Amino acid sequence: MPNPTRAFLLGPLLKGVSRSFYLTLRVLPAGMRDPIGLAYLLARAADTIADTSLISPQQRLALLLSLREQVNGAPRDSALFQRMAAEVAAQQEQSDEKLLLESLEPALDVLAQLSDSDRQAVRDIVTTLTEGMEFDLRTFPDEQSGEIAALNVYDELDRYTYLVAGCVGEFWTTMTYAHMPGTLKEQPATMQRRGVRFGKALQLTNVLRDCGKDLRIGRCYLPQSMLVELNLSAQDLLLPANSVRARPLMIELVRKTLAHFREALDYTLAIPAWSVRLRLACLWPILIGLDTLLLLVDNRAWLDPAQVSKVRRNDVYRIIASSLVLVPSNGLVRAAVEKRIRLIEARF
Structure with missing residues (x-):
C-alpha cells in the first residue's frame, strides 16, 4: 500500500524546495530516488x-548538532522539532522551506523505513x-556583525568543498553500486575518487560564482595565502573595482575547478551509454x-553581487534539451564538455 507521507x-515537498534537483531526481532509476531524495x-x-x-x-549550531543526533538515531525529541x-x-x-522544517519528524520516520544499508548511507x-555547515558557523562571524573572515590556505578550501559537495559524489556512487549492480565497470575506489572530484568541481564553481554575495x-x-600574493585582503574584495586585481586568483581557482x-x-563516461537516466543526471x-x-x-x-555569473533558466532548459542528443554517445559527450573547457581556457 502506498505511503502518502513518503509520497x-x-x-511535492521535494519539488517545492528544489526544482532543479527534482528534475535530476526524476531521471534516476526508481531504487535510487528515495534515499537520495530523503538525504x-x-x-x-x-x-x-x-x-x-x-x-x-x-x-543555529545547537539546533544543527541536535538535528544531526536525531538523524543518527538518538531517542526522538519532539520538543526539539517544536x-x-x-x-x-x-x-x-x-x-516550502517552512513546511520542510515542520516535516522533519515524518522525514525521520521515512528514514527508519529504508533498508539498513540505505539508512546508514543517508x-x-x-x-x-552538516560538518560543513558547522565549519561555516564556527569559522565565520555573525552575518550581522559587519566583520569578515577568510580561510587561511587552499587546503582549507579543498577540505570545505569535500564536506559540502565532494562527499555527495561518494554517496551518489555508493547508491549506484547498491541499486544498479553491474552498471559501473570501473573499480569502486576509482569511481569514489572521481565522484569526490565531481562534487568539488560543482562547489568550487559555486564559491567563485557567489563570492560577492558571501563577502x-x-x-x-x-x-x-592566495590573497596576500596579490597584495589583497578579504576587505579589499568588497570593492567590485578590485575584480580586475583579484582576477589572477580567480583564474587559478578556475584551473583547479576544470581539473575536477x-x-x-x-x-x-564510465556509466554505460544504455544507462541514459544516470548519465543525464551527471551530464x-x-x-x-x-x-x-x-x-x-x-x-x-x-x-559585484549585482552582476553574478548565473546561467539563465531558459539556457538550463536548452542544455537539458540538447543533452538528449548527446547522452548516448561517448564522443558527443566528450566533445561537448571539452569544447566548453577550451572556451574557458582561451579566456585565461
Missing part, C-alpha cells in the same frame, strides 16, 4: 537552520554535510557548471 515528502531533504533542512541569520549562530518550528520555521519567507552523508555576510572562501571537471567527465550539472565558469571568466565585475 508527499519525496514528491537531500534532511540536508536542505539542516542548511536552512544554518543559514537563518535572524537567530544567533550559537542557537523548537525548530518556533525558532526557525517561523522565520522563513518561503512557505546518515553518513547528512553527518558529513557581504562576512565569508571569504578565497584563501588568505575533467574527472567528472571521466565519471560520466546536466557538468554542462551547467562549465557554462557558469564561462560566464565567470567573461565577467569583469565578478566580485
Whole structure:
C-alpha cells in the first residue's frame, strides 16, 4: 500500500524546495530516488537552520548538532522539532522551506523505513554535510556583525568543498553500486575518487560564482595565502573595482575547478551509454557548471553581487534539451564538455 507521507515528502515537498534537483531526481532509476531524495531533504533542512541569520549562530549550531543526533538515531525529541518550528520555521519567507522544517519528524520516520544499508548511507552523508555547515558557523562571524573572515590556505578550501559537495559524489556512487549492480565497470575506489572530484568541481564553481554575495555576510572562501600574493585582503574584495586585481586568483581557482571537471567527465563516461537516466543526471550539472565558469571568466565585475555569473533558466532548459542528443554517445559527450573547457581556457 502506498505511503502518502513518503509520497508527499519525496514528491511535492521535494519539488517545492528544489526544482532543479527534482528534475535530476526524476531521471534516476526508481531504487535510487528515495534515499537520495530523503538525504537531500534532511540536508536542505539542516542548511536552512544554518543559514537563518535572524537567530544567533550559537542557537543555529545547537539546533544543527541536535538535528544531526536525531538523524543518527538518538531517542526522538519532539520538543526539539517544536523548537525548530518556533525558532526557525517561523522565520522563513518561503512557505516550502517552512513546511520542510515542520516535516522533519515524518522525514525521520521515512528514514527508519529504508533498508539498513540505505539508512546508514543517508546518515553518513547528512553527518558529513552538516560538518560543513558547522565549519561555516564556527569559522565565520555573525552575518550581522559587519566583520569578515577568510580561510587561511587552499587546503582549507579543498577540505570545505569535500564536506559540502565532494562527499555527495561518494554517496551518489555508493547508491549506484547498491541499486544498479553491474552498471559501473570501473573499480569502486576509482569511481569514489572521481565522484569526490565531481562534487568539488560543482562547489568550487559555486564559491567563485557567489563570492560577492558571501563577502557581504562576512565569508571569504578565497584563501588568505592566495590573497596576500596579490597584495589583497578579504576587505579589499568588497570593492567590485578590485575584480580586475583579484582576477589572477580567480583564474587559478578556475584551473583547479576544470581539473575536477575533467574527472567528472571521466565519471560520466564510465556509466554505460544504455544507462541514459544516470548519465543525464551527471551530464546536466557538468554542462551547467562549465557554462557558469564561462560566464565567470567573461565577467569583469565578478566580485559585484549585482552582476553574478548565473546561467539563465531558459539556457538550463536548452542544455537539458540538447543533452538528449548527446547522452548516448561517448564522443558527443566528450566533445561537448571539452569544447566548453577550451572556451574557458582561451579566456585565461
